Amino acid sequence: MPYLKNQYKLTGKQNSYVFLTARTNKHYHSAGKIREQIWVKALKKANVPYRNLHQTRGTFISTLISNGEDINYVSKIAGHENVKVTLEKYSEYIPCKNKNFGNCFG
Known part of the structure; x- marks a missing residue:
């Protein structure tokens, strides 16, 4: 929970969403975008199978x-x-x- 609270301090004042895109600073519109732009890349970087x-x-x-x-x-x-x-x-x-x-x- 402390991590989410810290993240909310960073983004919550600008937007009601906790996680925002790095490029537009707006919320993600779908789970697919999170999966494509963040999750799959993170797994590859960590050399972890999908x-x-x-x-x-x-x-x-x-x-x-x-x-x-x-x-x-x-x-x-x-x-x-x-x-x-x-x-x-x-x-x-x-x-x-x-x-x-x-x-x-x-």
């Missing part, structure tokens, strides 16, 4: 969970209505502490 923004969100969430981040925290930053939603989608990424229990195979 993934759409939603896939990247899922990767971020599953990586947090598989690295042991608190499920309540992950659910909150993911914007899920409750932890149940997060667990239904991402429970397979929860690391198993007891390798002899249930479906945990190690």
Whole structure:
């Protein structure tokens, strides 16, 4: 959130949008423009194979969970209505502490 708040300080006074184009200093009119002008270029520069923004969100969430981040925290930053939603989608990424229990195979 601090990053968005800082960005809003830069652009929010000029426009109600947070992210503006560098060329015109106006908001993007479509997600396609953001994808073409920013996202694809950033992925290429980072030498990362193409993934759409939603896939990247899922990767971020599953990586947090598989690295042991608190499920309540992950659910909150993911914007899920409750932890149940997060667990239904991402429970397979929860690391198993007891390798002899249930479906945990190690």
